[in-house]
Amino acid sequence: MVNPMTGVEACQGPAPGSVRRRGAPMSYGWRNSAHLCSRRGSVREGTETLGKEGLRFSVLGPLRCWRGDTELLLGSPRQRAVLAVLLLRRRRPVTAGELIDAVWGDEPPATAGAVLHTYISQLRRSLETRQGDSPDGRVIVSSPHGYALQGLHAGSLDLDDFEQRVVEADDLAARGEPARARDVLRTALAMGEGTPLAGIRGPFAEAERARLGELRMSVTEKCLELELECGRHREIVPELAALTAAHPLRERLRGLLMVALYRCDRQAESLAVYADIRQVLDEQLGVEPGPSLQELHRHVLRNDPLLAQPAVETGVPAQPVVPAQLPADLADFTGRTAEVTRLEATLRAAGRGTAVPVTVVTGMGGAGKTTLAVHAAHRVRDAFPDGQLYVDLRGVENDPVNPADVLAGFLRGLGSADAHVPPGLPERAAHYRSVLSGRRVLVVLDNAHDAEQVIPLLPGSAGCAVLVTSRSRLGTLHASDRVPVQSLDAETAAGLVSRVVGRDRVEAEQQAVRRLVALCGGLPLAVRIVAARLAVRPEWSIAETAGHLEDEQHRLAELRIEGLGVEATFWLGYRQLAEEQARAFRLLALPAPATLGLAEAAAVLDRPADEVERVVESLVDAGMLESPARGSYRYHDLVRLFARARAEDQESTAERDGALTRLLDLLLATTRNAYRLIRPGQTVPDHVRPTAAPGPAFTTEQQAYGWGAQHLTAALQVVEQTAAIDPGTAADLVLVLDPVLHAEFRWNDLVPVARTVLEHARRTGDRQAERRLGYMLGGALMQIEQLGAARELIDRALLLCADGTDEVTYAMTLNVLAILESRAGHGDRALEVYNLAMTAARTAGDEAVEALALGNVVQIRLDRGDADPALLHQAERQLAIYERLRDEHGTVMAHYRLGQVYRRLGRPADALAVHQQSLTALGPSGSPLMQAGSLVRSAEALLDMGAASLAAQYVRRGLALTRRLRWSRLEALAIRVHGDALAQLGDSAAAAAEWHRSIGLFEKLGAASAAEQGRRRLEAMAEQPPRRQAS
Incomplete structure (x- = not known):
């Protein structure tokens, strides 16, 4: 039956034909919310005395949980589905079978039981503050009857609060206080953010989503009915219009809109609403509107005075408010001085021009973007006396916040009544800009998904400023400044540990602290987590904790505390990736080199370079990959561990090995091309295995050598990594690296790598690989003076060469x-x-x-x-x-x-000329080995010519190079020549000291004749009468 006050039939209203006269008591049968709770307060029954203060859950939007002010990570969608079942069963036990049916439906996987057990364990770790068998130490308890939640304090579930407010509104309406009842319902409706249980799949979640959606819509209709009773028909027309457009088959909404329009003296439009729903129902369902809506239609047709607005004056104008929504600043905020200064300068510039300053803080997950933004925002609060707005846009979650919902919240925070919040995004954005006009408000948009989410939230008044944080670079957003947030340097990271753990403990284990922050890669989230663990475990040593982090297989697992974890942060970003991006993210983490170029990335992914560039640049934009220079890509150390774990989980062995061998093939092709230019007369490149990739072409020897020197470490890493997969190709790459190894004198780096490949070559019976590795490893050991081991390998290699191939x-x-x-x-x-x-x-x-x-x-x-x-x-x-x-x-x-x-x-001038010619040809970027040799030999020639001072300069430069190269034999020679120069300069004592040093080095190297030359110099000096040192 139509309610004459609102014109709409109540769910359990009077019998048909009875019409309440204006001013008569209203009978809202459905307001007795028996469908919400059997008796008032029963939803919280028995919970007030239990522990776990501060643990709060939300199901009216995406399932979320907080302990105090800290949001906890709840895991995968299915894991959250398990928690949703336990929450909505209200402490009643749920069997494992019921949980499996609720989460997976009729076709659960064979491993569902084991997976469910894992989910329960992970939820316990996330939710519980301590472990133990005592029931009062757990949030999730198990019994013979199943699993259940316990220990949740009053108000821990937003649905409970929602339902309690509906009951409270019923009481107020029954006492004749419609305005207060409406305000309570508006508060309840403001609690939800988006779709209930968003992002959770499974039959239980789908059913509950539908139930909660219907509950919310019923309460919305109730609230709007109260708005009509309060005489606010003009204010709610836009909201009703939007709701009827979104829910065209809900007759009750149509009835409310008809009454609101009628009371606005818009009878024709009211009748048009009825005509529209009648047509919709006929076309879609083949039915007529219900009796109550038909009766309301008749009342409108005859201008029934019963539909006139009630003589009720309600509502108090919203008082202006100054929002202060910033989260609390951290007392132990450390470092970021340059970034804070830069942000302050940009934000304080608000109002100096006509544009709103928009600053974007970007960085990977866990880099500390939010911490920095909140800290900077607090420092400039005085510049924004009209308030500070803050929202977490949840940009890396499955359901980023709708900007329309953000605007609704902002407008309420700025003092707008719910009835004055327009229904659509464009209208809300325009109203928001109007409200902010002439005001100085700082807007902090945390964790933005993309520019499209941010743009509607920008004020139009230049007195305001906006601070955005995002893992994405938001390239299409017009920003005044972009502040990238990198990992902390070692000193700052150690300072953070000191502030959290305590100075005394840090000073007692300084070396361990340096190792600890290095293993965290300087990532602020990782450093803060491990520091927090140490702070609550004073009996743990820092060295012991660092030792646990040494294990790459378990490092990420160690970096978590009370539901907060580095790995979970990475998961948020990973789940946002398209499959093409996710595959690239996984495979590019497999090669050992810290940095990959575009060509190497294309080889790993087996895709054209232009296609790969698009994908990897999108990973950079998403904050999952770093690009230190154009065409160069790298991971943060912890992100690499995460990506490799995903590759282990999701890529086959063949695919993983294929990615590495394609890179090995490219490196062999490229190094072979470089070899041909560095040593053009040698035929070695013609005798290595053919490659699938042609490799880039080089035009000059300097270009080829430069590439080889730059990529030598990476090439050796790939050789070692692929030794077990393809020792033959790995051995060939070692062979063609010979010119660069020689020029850079990197034999110490080659030795362990070559030994690894040699072991695999012998295991597989690859005689060609074994003899080539025997030659290379034997030569390397000879260069670093391990002559016995070198001889064994060379003899074996010669034996393998006997076949003449x-x-x-x-x-x-x-x-x-x-x-x-x-x-x-x-x-x-x-x-x-x-x-x-x-x-x-x-x-x-x-x-x-x-x-x-x-x-x-x-x-x-x-x-x-x-x-x-x-x-x-x-x-x-x-x-x-x-x-x-x-x-x-x-x-x-x-x-x-x-x-x-x-x-x-006896031709020192000619000797000097050819050595100078060599130095000129080498240039500053040429082979350091040959530079060192030419400098030392030039010094010898200069000494023969009596130019001792210039000779000393040359030999000192050569000596510095030999020490960097760790070439002991040339270093010993350079020391002796330096002694010769000092002797000519008249510093006999210093010369003798240098000769003694050279003799010791030569003797250590087994170079008896060279050592003897030094002794003869000492003897000759002893026979000479003393002379004064030259001034």
């Missing part, structure tokens, strides 16, 4: 054997082996290897003190070969030998 490797291995013979003092034997090497090189058609052996022959003869003029011919022959081959590196080596020969033959 790899003449180039054979020739190069003989060259190393000759050096070993020479170092052992077997000069004659060394010369014989060099002759064999030159013969093998000629057989292989490799002139460059022949020239290399020829140069080593010259070196042996020089080391033996030979001053035969024929040496000049051999040195010039080596130089001629390299020049003919246009081998710039070989030419520098030949000049090095030729300069030594000139000096031996």
